[in-house]
Amino acid sequence: MSSLRRANRRDFLKKCLTGAAVLGASGRMGLIATAEEEAPLTKSRVVIARDAMLRGAGTTVDSRRMLSLLDRAMQALFDRDDPSETWKKLVRPGEMVGLKVNALGGRGLSSNLQLVEAICERLQEAGIKASDIVVWDRDSDEMEHVGFHMATSGNRVQCFGTDRVDYEQELVTHGSVGSRLSKILTQRCNVLINVPVLKDHDGAGVTMALKNMYGVIHNPNKYHPNGCNPYIADLNMLPDIRTKMRLTICDATTACFEGGPGYKPEYSWKSNALMVSQDPVALDYTGWQIIERRRAEKGLKTLEGDKRAPHYIATAADAQHRLGTNDPRRIAVVEV
């Protein structure tokens, strides 16, 4: 039974990947596609997992269904049948894992609590001690406001904002960015799992993986001019971010297509999905397309038409940054 399931799932994934590759190539010049047949492109995988019944008949996300949704997403990303195997590929016992959530949007549009609990559960099953996991963002009050319970000691998952430990005194720089990093990032974790929310952003166009790193520095307010470009890309080049980042699990249970990053119900929709990838640029590019599709459905201008296309995504992919790819031919979108 289990091998049958394995065969079926792998076949399915192959079909998805092939389909994505065809879709990606079909919009491009035939010559490129021909060249790729001879030298296949390395693709960044972005998994979109959906569950229309994630909330059952109510409005709150069901914890069991969330865990199952996360498992499906991770299994598709790592091509594994056993959920715990996927996490063992990602982390090792003894590592200190930080979950950088996003509580900025307030209730309604912050990293989902059930999702964070599900990630913590799987991390512990993979051998990470509860006290070696820290759920964090910039401010404890903001986190409490959206439902996180602070914990700073004991043998349990730690949860607090940078306000509890402060930022490093030393300024770190790259390109246009000069900032002090959260001590949670520099001292409390050697693995970073990014847990942003799929959102429109008034200044940057969209905010997901890359932009969520504004929450790890003391001066994000300085980096909003010019659509946050090149600040977002430069920030993600800082070694503490770049070397520790292993995975992005983007919460798209409730997503926002306009008026972000704060919660405005009239511009949000219950997408009941997760997006996971190890390539933050590919994830952001894919999420951007999702937001554009929703904007089109609602009769809104494109972000380009609204003069706020997220150009920072291309900057993050350019030769000076190489944080990932924004080339659809190099992104395999897998929907499960």
Add this chain to the structure above:
Amino acid sequence: MIARGVLLVMLGVALLLDTSCKRQAGTEQSLLPASNQVAGWAKTGDTRTFEAADLWKYIDGEAERYLKAGVQRVSTADYKFQNEVDATVDIFTMGNAEGAEKIFKSEPAADVKPIQLGDKARLSSQSIVFRKGAYLVRIVAYEESAETQQALLQLGQGIELRLAK
């Protein structure tokens, strides 16, 4: 004698300053109704006020839009309606009515309907946004129910009365 006079004058000035600060704080506070000043609505948290320079601490990423429109401060508090619906009220004090209008007009009217409240208002299934003079008010509910819209409307009307005073 002269020293005592100076001391009295300083004390008087200090008292005057203290009173004006309290009055100002009281004015901001009073814009947000206390529990049950609007039927069914309980205020569940303290009022938090962010001056323009600190607005990013509350709405990082959106602050620039408000700053360009001349925001002076925002006061915010959480509410609950009949133990069922949670909501947050934001009252933005802009420099003038044009600033409030600028923010109001910048937001597309998708899935909303115009209603009579303040100078201009729109209502969705879980939110009300209205402007009145130099104020822009946003009320967001976190649950959708048959009663939500009507409850939001009543809270909005309660706040509008306070802005008119």
